[in-house]
Amino acid sequence: MTKPKISILGTGYVGLVAAAVFAERGFDVLASSQDKEKVDLINRGKAPFFEQDLDAIVEKTVRAGKLRAVLGRREAVLQSDIFFIAVGTPSLMSGEADLRLVKETAAAIGEALREKDSYGLVVARSTIVPGTTRNVILPLLEKHSGKKAGRDFGVCMSPEFLRQGAAVHDTRNPDSVVIGELDARSGAFLESFCRQVYAGQDVPILRMNLESAEMVKYGRNTFLAMNISYINELARIAETIPGIDIYEVVKGIGADWRINPAFLNAGCGYGGSCFPKDVKALISFARLRGVQPQLLETVEEVNEQQAIHVVAIAKQELGGSLKGKRVALLGLAFKPGTDDMREAPAIKVANHLYAQEADIVAYDPKAIPNARTRFIRDTIRISYANSVEECLTGADCCILLTEWEEFKKLTPEVFNRCMKRSVIVDGRRIWDDSFQKKVASYRGIGLGSSNAYASEHTVLFKLGDQLIQAGLITPDQLERALEEQSRTGGLIGANLIKLGFLTEQALLDFLGRQYGLSGANP
Numbered sequence: 001m002t003k004p005k006i007s008i009l010g011t012g013y014v015g016l017v018a019a020a021v022f023a024e025r026g027f028d029v030l031a032s033s034q035d036k037e038k039v040d041l042i043n044r045g046k047a048p049f050f051e052q053d054l055d056a057i058v059e060k061t062v063r064a065g066k067l068r069a070v071l072g073r074r075e076a077v078l079q080s081d082i083f084f085i086a087v088g089t090p091s092l093m094s095g096e097a098d099l100r101l102v103k104e105t106a107a108a109i110g111e112a113l114r115e116k117d118s119y120g121l122v123v124a125r126s127t128i129v130p131g132t133t134r135n136v137i138l139p140l141l142e143k144h145s146g147k148k149a150g151r152d153f154g155v156c157m158s159p160e161f162l163r164q165g166a167a168v169h170d171t172r173n174p175d176s177v178v179i180g181e182l183d184a185r186s187g188a189f190l191e192s193f194c195r196q197v198y199a200g201q202d203v204p205i206l207r208m209n210l211e212s213a214e215m216v217k218y219g220r221n222t223f224l225a226m227n228i229s230y231i232n233e234l235a236r237i238a239e240t241i242p243g244i245d246i247y248e249v250v251k252g253i254g255a256d257w258r259i260n261p262a263f264l265n266a267g268c269g270y271g272g273s274c275f276p277k278d279v280k281a282l283i284s285f286a287r288l289r290g291v292q293p294q295l296l297e298t299v300e301e302v303n304e305q306q307a308i309h310v311v312a313i314a315k316q317e318l319g320g321s322l323k324g325k326r327v328a329l330l331g332l333a334f335k336p337g338t339d340d341m342r343e344a345p346a347i348k349v350a351n352h353l354y355a356q357e358a359d360i361v362a363y364d365p366k367a368i369p370n371a372r373t374r375f376i377r378d379t380i381r382i383s384y385a386n387s388v389e390e391c392l393t394g395a396d397c398c399i400l401l402t403e404w405e406e407f408k409k410l411t412p413e414v415f416n417r418c419m420k421r422s423v424i425v426d427g428r429r430i431w432d433d434s435f436q437k438k439v440a441s442y443r444g445i446g447l448g449s450s451n452a453y454a455s456e457h458t459v460l461f462k463l464g465d466q467l468i469q470a471g472l473i474t475p476d477q478l479e480r481a482l483e484e485q486s487r488t489g490g491l492i493g494a495n496l497i498k499l500g501f502l503t504e505q506a507l508l509d510f511l512g513r514q515y516g517l518s519g520a521n522p
């Protein structure tokens with residue numbers, strides 16, 4: 001069987017990885033970029049960004065003459081049979097995906113198709129909402145080529161499912177390939193290519209229409225994001241119960257054959273270039289169609305809260321104030337194995353710390369150059385360390401945000417030696433029981449601790465604050481009720497009633513309004 005020639009338009013995490021893996025499997029691949037510097041780098045055998053294992057495979061395939069980068073799209077399309085659109089689709093302010101690059105690329109492919117005699121296949125690889133391939137890409141291809149889709153050229157949509165940090169592995173070993181097809185000829189062409197790429201591997205190929213394939217991508221990503229928000233919410237509940245460990249709980253939950261525990265890792269929330277963007281895009285897509293995406297909105301809200309929660313734990317451990325406290329952040333990339341800082345939880349955590357006047361120092365083995373541009377844009381004052389030890393030196397608290405292998409190997413002694421006091425907030429739960437016992441203070445996401453009382457106190461404090469905000473009590477009265485509570489015990493509401501600052505009925509009405517509680521025990 002002759003091997004089709006491939007071009008990949010877009011040389012980011014998706015495009016370049018696919019280009020290198022297809023080239024590794026013996027196909028002639030052209031990677032097209034609009035950026036001359038990137039083209040030169042790739043042609044020298046180097047990846048323009050860090051992704052686990054990518055440098056080696058780019059070097060190998062460029063040297064073997066199977067992968068070549070070209071500037072612009074025309075040459076790439078003219079010299080190939082299948083053209084993948086793998087450009088970025090970032091979020092607009094409205095949450096919708098920005099299709100500017102997809103449109104530009106489709107128009108450029110169309111122009112090149114005008115000059116082409118043979119049948120070629122256009123494959124949309126970027127994440128795009130249902131209807132985009134048929135209603136946006138296809139008309140641009142036809143307009144700019146003067147040709148008819150289905151007859152003169154084929155059109156497919158095949159979403160990408162790789163995980164950054166394991167992108168090369170995932171592209172070599174996908175769990176499935178989804179092909180959305182305009183017509184049977186287009187689908188058969190792409191299927192035949194995929195069967196050659198994955199010859200000898202057991203990779204199911206699912207063929208469907210264009211819109212269903214587009215929706216599969218959103219379905220997978222929003223489902224995974226929902227898993228993360230779900231387990232983070234459960235973790236927050238678990239933290240208020242001393243002795244409980246959400247990771248033990250997940251083992252029990254996952255023992256049910258209906259539940260896959262692989263994506264139930266409680267932590268500091270999801271980030272990256274896909275989940276936040278894709279949840280937003282589906283929310284906006286649903287609203288435009290008159291569907292209120294309640295669950296997806298909550299998934300987003302819970303995720304936003306998680307960064308605030310991580311900072312709140314640190315604040316609690318530091319006695320209620322972060323002002324002037326030196327906080328060491330270990331890890332900045334949104335996950336290990338990548339230098340990508342897009343929507344990384346570290347950005348939110350750093351923003352919240354900065355807003356509370358903490359003195360922030362951070363270390364990451366790969367992401368500092370990206371973090372510098374990102375944090376500067378956010379106008380956060382943050383200093384960067386060259387090593388873990390430098391980062392920890394003199395710190396009042398350390399927050400672990402990315403589970404790099406290098407961090408997993410750290411011993412408690414390093415923290416005890418370098419930090420003012422080894423106060424650790426483990427946002428990824430990488431350190432075990434014996435580590436936890438050897439540092440001054442350890443708090444982990446989803447780990448109920450003896451500090452649960454302090455959390456309860458915070459909840460009560462919140463109730464007090466809310467009663468003040470509602471005009472039901474004064475700050476002085478709250479102060480006196482808290483004094484009373486510390487002398488004689490009892491809940492804050494009961495003390496406010498006992499001191500005559502609030503009637504029981506007023507408190508019950510308030511709780512009913514605020515929390516939907518009836519017959520609540522104040």
Ligand SMILES: NC(=O)c1ccc[n+]([C@@H]2O[C@H](COP(=O)([O-])OP(=O)(O)OC[C@H]3O[C@@H](n4cnc5c(N)ncnc54)[C@H](O)[C@@H]3O)[C@@H](O)[C@H]2O)c1
Nearest residue numbers: 010011012013014015034086087088089126127160161164
């Ligand atoms: N990153 C992931 O893990 C992942 C996984 C699955 C799907 N996706 C989807 O794949 C698509 C690409 O994602 P990515 O992470 O590779 O994005 P990326 O930002 O890393 O790469 C996008 C590429 O678009 C091209 N580009 C950027 N600006 C351009 C310009 N002005 N003109 C022309 N081309 C330009 C460049 O080649 C750039 O490298 C997106 O739709 C994304 O949602 C990403």
